Amino acid sequence: MALNYSKQVMEHFLHPRNIGEMKDYDGTAQVGNPVCGDQLDFFIKVKDEKIEDVKFLSFGCASNIATASILTEEVKGMSLEDAKKYDWNKVVMELGGLPKQKIHCSILAVEGLQKAIEDYESKNL
Amino acid sequence: MEVYLDNSATTKLDPRVFEAMKPYFDSKYGNASSIHKMGQENNIKMIQCKEEIAKLIGGDPDCIIFTGSATEANNMIIKGVAKKNEDKGKHILISSIEHPSVKKSAEYLKKYGFEIEFIPVNSDGIVELDKIKKMIRSDTILISVMTVNNEIGTIQPIEKIATFAKKNGILFHTDAVQAVPYINFNVKAWGIDFLSLSAHKFNGPLGIGIAYLADKRSITPLIHGGGQEYNVRGGTYNIPGIVGVTEALKLAYTEKEDAIKNVSELTQYLWKRIQDEIDDVSLNGSSEHRTSNNLNILFRRIEGEAILMDLSVKGIYVSTGSACSAENLRASSVLSEIGLKDNDLNSNIRFTLSKFNTKEEIDYTVDSLVDTVKRLRSFTPIK
Numbered sequence: 001m002a003l004n005y006s007k008q009v010m011e012h013f014l015h016p017r018n019i020g021e022m023k024d025y026d027g028t029a030q031v032g033n034p035v036c037g038d039q040l041d042f043f044i045k046v047k048d049e050k051i052e053d054v055k056f057l058s059f060g061c062a063s064n065i066a067t068a069s070i071l072t073e074e075v076k077g078m079s080l081e082d083a084k085k086y087d088w089n090k091v092v093m094e095l096g097g098l099p100k101q102k103i104h105c106s107i108l109a110v111e112g113l114q115k116a117i118e119d120y121e122s123k124n125l
Numbered sequence: 126m127e128v129y130l131d132n133s134a135t136t137k138l139d140p141r142v143f144e145a146m147k148p149y150f151d152s153k154y155g156n157a158s159s160i161h162k163m164g165q166e167n168n169i170k171m172i173q174c175k176e177e178i179a180k181l182i183g184g185d186p187d188c189i190i191f192t193g194s195a196t197e198a199n200n201m202i203i204k205g206v207a208k209k210n211e212d213k214g215k216h217i218l219i220s221s222i223e224h225p226s227v228k229k230s231a232e233y234l235k236k237y238g239f240e241i242e243f244i245p246v247n248s249d250g251i252v253e254l255d256k257i258k259k260m261i262r263s264d265t266i267l268i269s270v271m272t273v274n275n276e277i278g279t280i281q282p283i284e285k286i287a288t289f290a291k292k293n294g295i296l297f298h299t300d301a302v303q304a305v306p307y308i309n310f311n312v313k314a315w316g317i318d319f320l321s322l323s324a325h326k327f328n329g330p331l332g333i334g335i336a337y338l339a340d341k342r343s344i345t346p347l348i349h350g351g352g353q354e355y356n357v358r359g360g361t362y363n364i365p366g367i368v369g370v371t372e373a374l375k376l377a378y379t380e381k382e383d384a385i386k387n388v389s390e391l392t393q394y395l396w397k398r399i400q401d402e403i404d405d406v407s408l409n410g411s412s413e414h415r416t417s418n419n420l421n422i423l424f425r426r427i428e429g430e431a432i433l434m435d436l437s438v439k440g441i442y443v444s445t446g447s448a449c450s451a452e453n454l455r456a457s458s459v460l461s462e463i464g465l466k467d468n469d470l471n472s473n474i475r476f477t478l479s480k481f482n483t484k485e486e487i488d489y490t491v492d493s494l495v496d497t498v499k500r501l502r503s504f505t506p507i508k
Contacts (some may be wrong), residue, residue, distance in 0.1 A: 013431075038471075059428055
């Protein structure tokens with residue numbers, strides 16, 4: 001199996017940004033890949049329809065952690081509208097590429113963030 | 126520091142084995158099938174190697190066929206037995222924890238009308254003979270049970286199974302790749318029909334395996350060529366490899382006492398320190414019936430590949446049977462066979478030691494592992 005992670009992936013895996021729990025969140029979501037068992041929890045704090053703060057927890061491999069880490073870095077301060085549309089391809093690009101069999105990690109991370117935003121929106125109709 | 130703890134994947138070539146092989150690359154390079162002196166000297170060498178190997182495993186020299194790998198040996202035996210015996214029956218039993226080279230060879234045969242059934246293991250990761258007794262039929266032609274499992278190191282009761290198979294007129298194969306030097310084979314006395322070995326699992330070179338065939342007529346050959354290996358497996362004799370596997374097997378068994386003592390002490394020390402210093406861990410598979418080089422450990426609430434990568438950065442090389450990847454998205458089937466819960470299937474690390482490991486290496490490993498587990502557990506969402 002070829003599993004040659006980029007420098008960026010390893011950097012985010014070893015030093016994940018915005019990692020940890022958030023108590024006073026406005027929206028949260030848990031997503032998992034039933035096949036590989038990975039799990040991500042997202043928490044967002046919203047102010048003026050923007051993501052004021054974002055945090056995540058991970059049960060997953062190096063690329064699971066790295067994709068969530070870079071995504072949180074990217075969307076912090078972003079409007080909810082833009083964050084909802086964030087493309088997983090951009091996560092892969094920002095990380096300098098992902099091994100083919102790990103692309104699904106980036107999709108899971110983006111899905112987790114979207115669901116946390118949906119959770120916020122459903123509570124703030 | 127670099128610490129290699131992935132010896133069930135492959136091992137370091139013993140320098141003495143390398144020395145023994147060298148002349149056969151650059152000075153004694155004759156084709157063992159050539160009838161001139163240079164060829165015949167190597168032919169004699171090859172026969173001596175078979176005699177030496179036969180002595181070490183309690184078999185006959187004529188029953189030894191050299192292959193390119195144990196994967197090739199397993200393919201040759203499973204498919205070859207099926208083809209040869211299809212008129213007698215099309216029912217094959219293999220254990221549920223076999224290596225993919227056995228499992229996929231058997232599954233391939235389904236296309237040709239063979240019925241493959243998997244013998245379950247108990248929660249210790251051991252095949253029980255009673256289960257096999259209930260599964261055999263009048264059309265069962267082959268039973269294949271590995272000697273030692275590659276993921277959890279559990280030792281299977283192959284002597285009993287071989288005896289039972291013989292009594293019932295069923296051929297018996299064992300993939301013994303992980304068994305050297307932990308099991309002292311006596312293939313003839315035990316009634317083993319087929320056995321597979323691979324040099325690189327016991328400090329020998331890559332690219333050379335052994336298929337032991339008690340009766341060469343019980344398989345149909347797959348690799349046709351220049352008549353080598355009694356027409357059972359064509360291909361120019363790999364003399365450096367043959368010399369290498371023989372030397373490695375000889376060293377493994379003649380030095381086994383010291384090697385096993387050393388490995389066993391280090392493995393126990395590693396496991397004791399892990400239990401003392403890390404919470405929520407458990408050993409997968411029998412603690413009693415396993416080879417002393419293997420620790421397969423569940424680290425609850427964190428993911429195996431993340432542990433592996435974190436350790437790899439620190440120069441410690443281990444493995445996980447449950448890599449989350451497209452090639453192998455599913456968690457280890459061996460671990461689910463022994464009854465691990467879904468939540469725990471992706472949280473396991475296999476440490477496999479060798480005679481080359483030292484106490485300093487194990488200390489460095491545990492010191493690093495404690496930090497790795499602490500870091501990954503600091504942000505796990507699993508309660």
